[in-house]
Amino acid sequence: MPTARETTDIRPADPLATPWSRAFGLRVPVVNAPMGGVAGGALAAAVTAAGGLGMIGMGSAATPEALRREIDRACAITGPFGIGLVDWVAARRPALLAAALDARPALLAVSFGDELTWVSRAHERGIRTATQVFTAEHARRAADAGIDVLVARGSEGGGHGAVTMATLPLLDAVLAAVDVPVLAAGGIGSAASLAAVLAAGASGAWVGTGLAACAESLLSPSGRAAMLAADGADTVVTTAVDVALDYPWPAHFPSRVLRNEFVTEWTGREDALRADTAARDALRAGIAADDPRLLPVDAGQGVGLVTAVEPVADVLDAWCRGAAGLLAARPAGH
Ligand SMILES: Cc1cc2nc3c(=O)[nH]c(=O)nc-3n(C[C@H](O)[C@H](O)[C@H](O)COP(=O)(O)O)c2cc1C
Known part of the structure; x- marks a missing residue:
């Protein structure tokens, strides 16, 4: 041996x-x-x-x-x-x-x-x-x-x-x-x-x-908690967050994020979001407050392993x- x-x-x-x-x-x-x-x-x-x-x-x-x-x-x-x-x-x-x-x-x-x-x-x-x-x-x-x-x-x-x-x-x-x-x-x-x-x-x-x-x-406390709770089917590809925050990302580079209230409400309705100042302000306030209903959390389909x-x-x-x-x-x- x-x-x-x-x-x-x-x-x-x-x-x-x-x-x-x-x-x-x-x-x-x-x-x-x-x-x-x-x-x-x-x-x-x-x-x-x-x-x-x-x-x-x-x-x-x-x-x-x-x-x-x-x-x-x-x-x-x-x-x-x-x-x-x-x-x-x-x-x-x-x-x-x-x-x-x-x-x-x-x-x-x-x-x-x-x-x-x-x-x-x-x-x-x-x-x-x-x-x-x-x-x-x-x-x-x-x-x-x-x-x-x-x-x-x-x-x-x-x-x-x-x-x-x-x-x-x-x-x-x-x-x-x-x-x-x-x-x-x-x-x-x-x-x-x-x-x-x-x-x-x-x-x-x-x-x-x-x-x-x-x-x-x-990662913020809410972001971390959301990642731990999510599985691989909980992600969404969206441009809503970038539209709301005025980030000039090219449209062919959307982001994959965890589904939450904000993403569910606005994905596919980005034109309406662009015109909705209150919703966009609410997102900024939600991010500042680490509010899980609004906070965008970037995550891929492997998130279930986390x-x-x-x-x-x-x-x-x-x-x-x-x-x-x-x-x-x-x-x-x-
Ligand atoms: C939370 C998070 C933030 C990211 N931020 C950036 C970034 O600032 N710059 C960048 O080039 N890619 C960024 N990416 C994308 C990564 O570079 C990479 O493409 C991706 O994480 C690979 O897939 P995976 O998340 O399944 O490992 C980010 C990804 C995540 C999950």
Whole structure:
């Protein structure tokens, strides 16, 4: 019988490692999605400490000050982290991109736009780049623009995104279309789903919903409670929240959120909402009061897997151990 030490020695040190995760110096091929208002410096630091790549997310309401505050929080812990911005927000507030570049993140992602001059600005500073893609054609354009890693983001995913293709068909199509590393996103939040996308050829997983309720996230108490209570059938794709808050999201990027009173009442009635100042004011007041009937909570169809508030380290450890076991148990060719 081998001793415990010998057993460890004959196992690969990181059974889930991919060439991309190794090149990035990660122990775990998981990146947390940059979730505005949820993935701050503490979540990013916890993901990095657990062996993945932590990302600070700046969403529709981002400001350079908020980004600098979260960068300071992430820098309090050693290790690399990334920053994710939204295209139209970065275009409105150039100081946001400047602050992101100044922080020299390990990875800079800008998603939801076709303006790609940020890529060369990042590369000039030695910063690697990523963006979320929704079709094979989109992936080709992003790869041609020099983006280093693509995120194939399926329509199951939480928050904004195209609802064109589901994660696995999209991952297949993007892998066939480009040669750069591809992370899979949308509905990954368990050992089985992590194993599935790695087995399908992804260089890693980009996870939002599955980490959004972790102890280190910035999610509000009502948002956290709603996530824990929801199952995968409780999400809705809507533009109502963006209309109400005057966010100029392109119509082809609606958001997947948890169903609540506001979303149920206004999805499909966005024109009426645009004209209803009282309803829009009520939404702002509801958000400020953390009122679960109104509060928009971005979440994907994997939300049913989120059942407890746990530290990131425990969540990633369980997924990775489970995924390694599943992949090892499956003989090659089956
Ligand atoms: C709470 C939440 C907030 C999000 N905010 C952003 C954001 O600010 N910027 C961004 O690029 N993507 C954002 N996303 C989308 C993620 O980048 C990613 O596409 C999605 O989380 C993947 O699907 P999953 O939620 O099933 O893991 C958000 C997702 C969630 C769940």
